[in-house]
Amino acid sequence: MQGRSSPLCVVVDDSLPLSIIAASLSSSSRVISLLPGIGQNGLNYLHKVAEKNGFSLDRVQVLGKKANQLTMDDVEGNKVDVLLAEPFYLANEGMLPWQNLRFWNERTVLAPLLSETAVIVPFKGILRGCAMYLPDLWKSRCSLKDVEGFDHSVVNGIMGACGDLRDPHEGPLLPYAIWQCGHTEEISEDFTLLEFNFTKEIQTSTGRVTVPFSKFGVCHGFVLWMDWVLDSKESIVISTGP
Numbered sequence: 001m002q003g004r005s006s007p008l009c010v011v012v013d014d015s016l017p018l019s020i021i022a023a024s025l026s027s028s029s030r031v032i033s034l035l036p037g038i039g040q041n042g043l044n045y046l047h048k049v050a051e052k053n054g055f056s057l058d059r060v061q062v063l064g065k066k067a068n069q070l071t072m073d074d075v076e077g078n079k080v081d082v083l084l085a086e087p088f089y090l091a092n093e094g095m096l097p098w099q100n101l102r103f104w105n106e107r108t109v110l111a112p113l114l115s116e117t118a119v120i121v122p123f124k125g126i127l128r129g130c131a132m133y134l135p136d137l138w139k140s141r142c143s144l145k146d147v148e149g150f151d152h153s154v155v156n157g158i159m160g161a162c163g164d165l166r167d168p169h170e171g172p173l174l175p176y177a178i179w180q181c182g183h184t185e186e187i188s189e190d191f192t193l194l195e196f197n198f199t200k201e202i203q204t205s206t207g208r209v210t211v212p213f214s215k216f217g218v219c220h221g222f223v224l225w226m227d228w229v230l231d232s233k234e235s236i237v238i239s240t241g242p
Contacts, residue, residue, distance in 0.1 A: 006030065007081040010113075012067050012106045014038050015086045016045055022084060023060050031060045032075065039064030067106035072113065079115035083107060087122040087228030087238055097226045097240070098127055101196060108202040120198050123234075126227040127194040128241055131211055134220040136182030178223050178242065187215040190241070193224070199232075 009022045011033040019033040035042040043062040050057045063074060085103045107120060144152040178184050194207040213219070225241035 008032070008075060008078050009082040009084060010034070010070070010075075010080045010110070011084045012103070012110070013085045014042065015084075016042055016049075018084050018086065019046060019060055019062075020049060022082070023057065024055070029059060033060060033062050034065050034067060034070065035062050036064065036066045068109045070110060070113065075113060080110065080113050080118055081115055082119045082121070083110065083114065084121050087125070087226075087230070097224050098194070100226065101125065101202075104196060104198055104202050107198055111201055122198060122228045122230050122238075123232050124198050124229045125196040126192055126229065127196070127207070127224060128190055128227055128239075129193050129209075129211075129222050129224045130186050130190050130242070131188035131213060131219045132178065132221055132223050133185040133187050133215075133217045134178070134181045134183075135218075137220050139182065140176070140180050184242075185215075185217070186242070187217050187219060188213050 006028045007026060007030070009029055009031045011018045011022060011031065014035050014037045016035075016038075019031055019035075022031045023029060033042070033046075038045075039062070042064075046057055046060060046062070063070070065074070085106070087103065103122065104125070107114075143156050146152070188211050191209050191211055193209055194205050196205060211222075223242065225239065227241065228238040230236040230238065
């Protein structure tokens, strides 16, 4: 926000640190924090942090609204210069990587409020992958029957399972961390499958890639993760990958 005259910054999620950081980057900035999930509690926390650290929150406004509820009246007719959000939500850790694109949807909803030169952070998301040798994978995903005299078969359709499922039942595709798989080994270089440009409104995305293997071995599957690029120069990247 430095270099801009009285920039208007909107923090679209429940990130309390981002609200404080945004206000501290420019002495003339105005920060609107939506804090849709924590509202007044978030505001109380911000005031306590400000009091303990000896700075004012007179330029931070908490609305307690969702992105689709924000109007031009809320920003007093001004266009938004900076749109901020946390790129990775711990609460969504159990989701497939491409499902964790809530920010892109909110950025699209707020498009009418953005200035033509608005800075979007994160700048883009990159869906990355790698071929893996996972010899113990089946142990965490195998179909269950009787365990210590108890019938555990009901969990096969709920938690996901491989093999021995009655037709036409198939285990659901559920995400999980590869550290749950025991021994792991990468047998290809990392590759890019899709890129999501957050400076543009949300759109249909498809991708295809040929993966050359760098080692001999059995490929049990492909691990996927998101890299979050924070700036247009791509100098700051937050990765959720291995």
